[in-house]
Amino acid sequence: MNVSETASRVSISTQNASVDFPIFDARSRSLKKTIMGMVGGNISTTEGKVPVIEALRDITMHLEHGARVGLVGHNGAGKSTLLRLLSGIYEPTRGEASINGRVAPVFDLGVGMDPEISGFENIIIRGLFLGMTRKQMEERIDDIAAFTELGDFLSMPLRTYSTGMRVRLALGVVTSIDPEILLLDEGIGAVDAAFLEKSKRRLSDLVDRAGLLVFASHSDEFLRELCDTAIWMEHGQIKLQGDLEDVLRAYKGQPA
Incomplete structure (x- = not known):
């Protein structure tokens, strides 16, 4: 398969995709607290039914070859859960998700x-x-x-x-x-400053080789180095999607 054929098939599409996690032991507060810490989202309860954490709700996006997308949002906003949905680790409870291309999920450096x-x-x-x-x-x-x-x-x-x-x-x-789709969750730490800088240069080269990047990070500097668009996640939903600088300003409450 040549480069143009590969580029034409690499894509990520979701349509109203949601991911729910039922809590079967509703009496265990520690269990709910643990799961909330892992996935974020909201707890939905209905009389007589098992409580459900809505980790992601109504996620709609379409990304093609060449996309460089940053994910921003506070801890628990749903960024890591979204990456797992896009990698195929989680399947949508409702809605659809389609991933075309070889995925390299980089969430936990020790896995x-x-x-x-x-x-x-x-x-x-x-x-x-x-x-x-x-x-x-x-x-x-x-x-x-x-x-x-x-x-x-x-x-x-x-x-x-x-x-x-x-x-x-x-x-x-x-x-x-050499990934076609690179899903990266910032996890660089416990190394000296010189090696961290060296790592950033290699990550930039990695992104250049990737067909499509989705990168969750709290570092504006790093996002600017690797991305040109962004998605702001809040309570498991997409609050804003667009140009990186526009999204960062909105997320930080700065005037346009």
Whole structure:
């Protein structure tokens, strides 16, 4: 398939898509509090029925190849839940969602990594988790190793790594892939400033290679580097969608 054919088929479309989570033990306040912390949204209750968290409600969007979309909103607004809907991890309870293209969901840098095997082995496993082939990851090992600056630690089990070292390894893998659709939830931390800057440059290159990007972040600076449009999420709904600067001004309550 040539580049133009790939570009024409890469897209994300949702139509009035909603995601609900029923709470079967309504007497457990701790359970409700835990789920609310994970997905945000609103709790809907009807007499005699199981309470339901409306994590996302009536999400309608259409994104095509070349889109660079930032997600903004407070914690619990539904940004991470929306990314999981767009990746196919969650299916809409109501409405429709259609994703065309190979998706690389980057939500938790530690997902797909095994603490009992070496850093080198984890590079392969994490790459497979993100949709790459073993051959593709083997071709990237030297580049990833050089980027992480972990040296001999790459031959040691992941459980011997500090948090910062794990982040370095995960970022090295994530920024080496070739996605058609990149769904990114900002999770860079526990690394020194110099390495963080180095990571941002690699993430920018990753975005350049991706056909379509949706990026959830609290950093205006980072959003401006990677995105040109934005979606403001609030209480599980799209409050505003449009030009990045217009959405950021509205979100912060600044005049146009």
